[in-house]
Amino acid sequence: MARRVLIKGNEAIAMGAIEAGCRFYFGYPITPQNEIPEYMSMAMPKLGGTFLQAESEVASINMLLGAAATGARVMTSSSSPGISLKQEGISYLAGSQIPGVIVNMSRSGPGLGGIHPSQGDYFQSTRGGGHGDYRTLVLAPSTAQENYDLTMLAFDLAEKYRNPVMILGDALIGQIKEPVELKSYRKKPQDKPWALTGAKGRHGQILKSLFLADGELTDHNWMLAKKYKSMEKEVRFETYRAEDAQLMLVAFGSVGRILKTSVDILREKGKAVGLLRPITVYPFPKQAVRQAAEEAKALMVMELNTGQMVEDVKLAAECACPVDFYGRPPGSIPTPDELAKEAMKVWRKRGLK
Template identity: 90%
Template sequence: MARRVMIKGNEAIAMGAIEAGCRYYFGYPITPQTDIPEYLAAVLPKMGGTFLQAESEVAAINMLMGAAATGARAMTSSSSPGISLKQEGISYLAGSQIPGVIVNMSRSGPGLGGIHPSQGDYFQSTRGGGHGDYRTLVLAPSTAQENYDLTMLAFDLADKYRNPVMVLGDALIGQIKEPVELKAYRKKPKAKPWALTGAEGRHGQILKSLFLADGELTDHNWLLDKKYKSMEKEVRYETYRAEDAKMMLVAFGSVGRILRTSVDILRDKGKAVGLMRPITLFPFPTKAVRQTAEAAQVLLAMEMSTGQMVEDVRLAADCACPVDFYGRPPGSIPTPDELAKEAMKVWRKRGLK
C-alpha cells in the first residue's frame, strides 16, 4: 500500500532510486544536491548496497560505468559544474551502450556561478554534453512527486535502451519539501545478456566504445542514431488550461511549475492563456508543440536562462505561429506575478483579444 510522506525533493529522488532497485551509488558532494548522497550513505549499506564518495566527479562517473557494466542498477548525482566534469564518462556510457542514471540538480553559472536554481544546463543535457555524436534521455520533474516517479522511470528507460538517462532538476526542485506518495515498484527486472558477469561456461564478451576497423565506427554510430530515433515513443508532456488558449506558454521544470499560477492569474483577467510543460526534454515533444502552434496564435517560451529550450520550441513550431521568449537568468526565483506580467506584454504586442 502506498504511503504519503513529507520529504525534500532530493530525498524523493534517493527513495525512488532505492525502490527501483538501485544498490550502487557513486558521487561527490556539491550544493544543492548533497541531500541525495547523504540519504543514500545512511540507507544503502543497511540494504547490502554500496555507497562510495569518490575522490572526484570524474571518478564517480567511471565507477558508475564499471558497476552498470555488470548489469547492476547504478546512479550518480551532482550539480552543474560537477556534471560538466562527468561528461567524458557519460559519452563513454553512451558509446558502450551501458545504462546508468545521472541526476543533475542544477545551479547557476557559468563557472562557479552560485547555488540558485537555473535552467542553463538545458543544452548540456539535451545535446549530449560530451564529445561525439550521442544523446541521453532527459527527464525534467517539476515536483517532489515527479522526482520520485521519474527516477524510477529513469532506471527502466536506461535498461530498455542501454543508454544513460539524466534527471534534470534544479535547486528549487531539489530543496522543496512537499508530500510524496511512495508507490511500490512492481516491474520485474529483465535479463541483461549483454552484462559482464564473467566468462565461465560461455564465450567472453566486450563492452566498448573504441572501434578501429574500417567502417566499424560508422556502422556503430548509425546503430546508435537508430536507437535515439526510436526513443520518440517515450515523449511525455503536460498541458494546463490549454483547450481554448490563444497564447500557450511553454516551460519545463521549476518554471513550468510556477507558471500554473501565472496561467490562473491571466485567466482571471479574461485572457485565454494555457501552458505546455515538456517532461521529456530529449526526446522533445516536437509533434505536440507543432500541434499546439497550429491551434494557438502565439507561443511564449519562458526559461530561467537567457534562452536554450526556446530553440527547440521554434524548430518544433516550424513557423506555424510566432514564438516569443522571456528569459530570466538565475540569481533569484521568478514569481507567478512577474511571469504573468511578462506574458501580458507579449499578449498586447501580438494584438490578442
C-alpha cells in the same frame, strides 16, 4: 492505502532510486544536491548496497560505468560543474551502451556561478553534453512527486535503451519539501545478456566504444542514431488549461510549475492562456509543440536562462505561429505575477483578445 510522506525533492530522488532497485550509488558532494548522497549513505548499508563517496565527479561516473557494466542499477548525482566533469564518462556510457542514471540538480554558471536555481544546463543535458554524436534521455521533473516517479522511470528507460538517462532539476526542485505518495515498484528485472558477469559457459564479452576496423564505427553510429530515433516514443509532457488557449506558454521544470499559478492568474482575468510543460526534454515533445503552434495564436517560452529550450520550440513550431521568449539569468526566482506580466506583454504585442 498508499503512504504519503513529506520529503525534500532530493530525498524523493534517492527514495525513488532505491524503490526501483538501485543498490549502487557513487557521488561527490556539491550544493544543491547533497541530500541525495547523504540519504544514500544512510540507506545503502542497511540495504546491503554500496554508497561510495568518490575522489571526484570524474571518478564517480567511472565507478558507475564499472558497476553498471555488470548489469546493476547504478546512480550518481551532482550539479552543473560536477556534471561537466562527468560528461566524459557519460559519453563513454553512451558509446559503450551502458545504462546509468545521472541526476543533475543544476545550479547557476558559467564557471563556479552560484547555487541559485538555473536552467542553464538545458543544452548541456539535451545535446549529449560530452564529445561525439550521442544523446541521453533527459527527464525534467517539477515536483517532489515527479522526482520520485521519474527516477523510477529513469532506471527502466536506461535499461530499455542501454543508454544513460539524466534527471534535470534545479535547486528549487531539489530543496522543495512536498508530500510524496510512495509506490511499490513492480517491474520484473530485464534480461541483460550484454552484462559482464564472467565468461562462464561462453567467451569473454566486451563493452567498448572504440571501433577501429573499416566501417565499424560508421555502423555503430548509425545503430546509435536509430536507437535515439526510437526513443521518441518516450515523449512525455503535461498541458495545463491549454484548451482554446490563444497564448500557449512553454516551460519545463521549476518555471513550468510556477507558470501554473501564472496561468491561473491570467485565466481569472479572462485571458485564454495555457501551459505546455515538457517532461522529457530529450526526446523533445516536438509534435505537441507543433500542434500547439497550429492551434494557438502565439507561443511563449519562459526559462531560467537567456534562451536555450526556445531553440527547440522554434524548430518544432516550424514557423506555424510566432514564438516569443522571456528568459532570466540566475539570481532570483520569478514569481507567478512577474511571469503573468511578461505573458501579458506578449498578449498585447501579438494583438490577442
